Amino acid sequence: MSSIVLENVNKIYGDKTIIEGLNLTIESGSFTVLVGPSGCGKSTTLRMIAGLEEATGGSISIGGKSMNHVEPGKRNLAMVFQNYALYPTMSVEKNIEYGLKNNKVPKEERKRLVTEIAHTVGLTKHLHKKPEFLSGGERQRVALARAMVKKPAVFLMDEPLSNLDAKLRQQMRMELIELHKKLGATFVYVTHDQVEAMSMGTQIVLMDGGRIMQEDTPHAIYNTPRNLFTSRFIGTPPMNILELGASVSLHNGAPAGAKYVGFRPEKAKFAMEQGMENDHVLVLDAALDGRELLGSEVIYKAVLEDGRSVAVKCFDSPERALEPVKLYVKREHLFYFDEQEQCIPAASEAEVPAVPVPAAVGDTA
Known part of the structure; x- marks a missing residue:
């Protein structure tokens, strides 16, 4: 032993x-x-x-x-x-x-x-x-x-x-x-x-x-x-973190006490997938500003309207032009964190009405 x-x-x-x-x-x-x-x-x-x-x-x-x-x-x-x-x-x-x-x-x-x-x-x-x-x-x-x-x-x-x-x-x-x-x-x-x-x-x-x-x-x-520190440390690139506020559409609401919402770069999609119409909860307007080619994957830097940026990771897909895009993230791939930066349960479909989300916290790309 x-x-x-x-x-x-x-x-x-x-x-x-x-x-x-x-x-x-x-x-x-x-x-x-x-x-x-x-x-x-x-x-x-x-x-x-x-x-x-x-x-x-x-x-x-x-x-x-x-x-x-x-x-x-x-x-x-x-x-x-x-x-x-x-x-x-x-x-x-x-x-x-x-x-x-x-x-x-x-x-x-x-x-x-x-x-x-x-x-x-x-x-x-x-x-x-x-x-x-x-x-x-x-x-x-x-x-x-x-x-x-x-x-x-x-x-x-x-x-x-x-x-x-x-x-x-x-x-x-x-x-x-x-x-x-x-x-x-x-x-x-x-x-x-x-x-x-x-x-x-x-x-x-x-x-x-x-x-x-x-x-x-x-x-x-x-x-x-379990917390913002873990989400930001683990992952390449790390999780994108947005502070709840007033700039991007968040459908179906957020759980009570949520201050931040996060998603992994590989979970962001450039187009709504089949059956996603009633399921996606986060939509981001952004412009692709740079890319890193890593063989079977591409990491894009997507700049939001206020100048902050998020990372998007794609696998085995054609290289995209650096142009304005919409990003979609399904509800099941979102994480929420409270003011103490601890993870809290995600909102259900019956939660409160849409809560706006401002820009990303920090440049993660």
Whole structure:
């Protein structure tokens, strides 16, 4: 059992509170991703789990045992860092073996473990090379192998792919997903990249200002954001947000207490679809002002009458001219948020009469 539980955890540096009253349960065997903007507290949380930072208050337990006064080396976990932290004068084999040697594991057992792990991560033919002769992806595999050889119950990873180029990052993401399946261990992964979070995690913990904004599966955090922060952070481009007011037609009304309405860029349509006549609730007059071609998809920048803009994402469709358009969004694809920026239930067809909507809040394109 390798579940991790944080209860009322605080972290204070001088007079600055980084984490306050954090409560989080990371299930045994999960691939949990801590994601959020720089300075949100995700790396600090990881380092407190590792024992590299001491919590100012609260408790941290792993596998049901308190870790509050347990040294990092005795927590049955391994950490993979952003800079790999390899020994430049040692071969790949010696780098992987180093921790075992320190723990006085017999030579034959060390050799067996290193051979086994090297095969698992595809390093067999590189065992006698030094790090300077390896690519970025190979160095990352060495760092992973060095962690794996300890056979820990928990793997902690702090932005381990951020130094790799885009193509290699994508490849390593797939390898880490497969590695997690093979090992069955608990993975806790920190990143600021929402694509990494959404593609790798079985559970996502979205943080901001030392607080958890939403903890959910990738599917739920995208399709049912609980607040404006989540809706704006998750998604490429992020959700379009409009403040209720006076400029665009909103049919069938909005729920009581709604201040904002939002929709995902891919849910906006340029024409009313069959059967949509009595179903659409949001109509926007806009002019297409720019486009980004991304192979099978096109992202348009649509400027509203007051100069604000929204994003529209289209898949496998002909490129459109940059001209005035009407945008239609079905009722079922709208999200509403109150003055405290929390998501509230959508209006039903029997709700109040039409409420006007002004322009988009911020330029999301």
